Amino acid sequence: MAAMVTECGNVRIITQLIQQKDPQGAEVLSESGSTSMSSQLTPAQPKTFANTLPKALGVVQIVLGATQISFGIALTVAQEDLKKLTVKSGVYFWIGILLLLSGALLVEMEKRDHALLGRLCLLVNLLVSGASVVAVILHGTEIGEETVKDNICGGSGEYYCSSAKQVLVYGMNSVFIILSLLELAISLTAVVVVFKSTRQQSYRQMASR
Numbered sequence: 694m695a696a697m698v699t700e701c702g703n704v705r706i707i708t709q710l711i712q713q714k715d716p717q718g719a720e721v722l723s724e725s726g727s728t729s730m731s732s733q734l735t736p737a738q739p740k741t742f743a744n745t746l747p748k749a750l751g752v753v754q755i756v757l758g759a760t761q762i763s764f765g766i767a768l769t770v771a772q773e774d775l776k777k778l779t780v781k782s783g784v785y786f787w788i789g790i791l792l793l794l795s796g797a798l799l800v801e802m803e804k805r806d807h808a809l810l811g812r813l814c815l816l817v818n819l820l821v822s823g824a825s826v827v828a829v830i831l832h833g834t835e836i837g838e839e840t841v842k843d844n845i846c847g848g849s850g851e852y853y854c855s856s857a858k859q860v861l862v863y864g865m866n867s868v869f870i871i872l873s874l875l876e877l878a879i880s881l882t883a884v885v886v887v888f889k890s891t892r893q894q895s896y897r898q899m900a901s902r
Contacts, residue, residue, distance in 0.1 A: 721897075747814075747890070750883045751799025757876055761785045764869075778835045778863070779828075779869075788824045792876065795821050799883060800870030802890070811891040818880045818887065825877035832866040832873065839863065 699706040766787025772780050780783065798814040839862050 700885040745803070746886055747883065748803045749800040750879055750886070751802075751877055754792045754796035754799065754876070754883075757872065757879075758789040758796060760872070761789035761792065765789060778838070779831050779866070782831055784828050784831050788876070788893075790819070791817065791821045791824055795880065795883070799887075802887070806890075808891065811887055815884060815887045815891065818883045821880040822877055822884070825873045825880065828873040829870050830874075830876075832870045834881055836863055836866045 699708065762785060765780075765783070768780050769776075769784065795814065795817045798810065800816060802810060835878060839859055
């Protein structure tokens with residue numbers, strides 16, 4: 694292993710020529726290679742994890758939003774003459790639209806790391822959280838107010854028809870209460886993830902200045 698010393702003012706530059714067969718040189722190369730590889734891989738891991746989690750949450754929100762809107766259309770058509778509280782309030786549509794918007798913003802965060810996008814996503818998810826709480830209240834109120842008001846069955850099977858109708862209303866509202874609680878949990882998780890991502894981005898911008 695040859696060495697060459699070059700002096701330039703107060704700076705001394707030492708250049709070493711390492712042969713390939715030299716075991717000491719091979720060890721130095723392997724250590725430098727592993728160091729450079731670890732320095733390249735280490736920053737990429739948290740970035741990939743930070744981008745994957747919002748995308749997964751966004752896809753789930755898009756699916757839930759499409760489900761809400763689909764059931765809203767079906768129930769609005771089915772209850773054309775006798776509309777329930779949830780159908781009259783349009784809860785299926787406005788919470789579905791908010792979920793679609795929030796899901797699209799979370800998926801977009803994987804492609805672009807923009808501060809304005811993060812703030813908008815944070816605001817929409819807070820709206821989704823509030824809408825989910827309102828949806829739980831509306832579905833719970835509809836369950837509490839469900840009584841046999843009108844005789845829509847006729848014939849001898851009135852009691853069984855009314856009971857089946859009540860079971861259907863209770864079952865559907867219970868399912869949507871569970872979905873609303875799931876949407877609340879997902880939106881709050883998204884709020885925490887987006888807040889941390891926005892704060893880390895602000896730190897990176899301050900450090901780069």
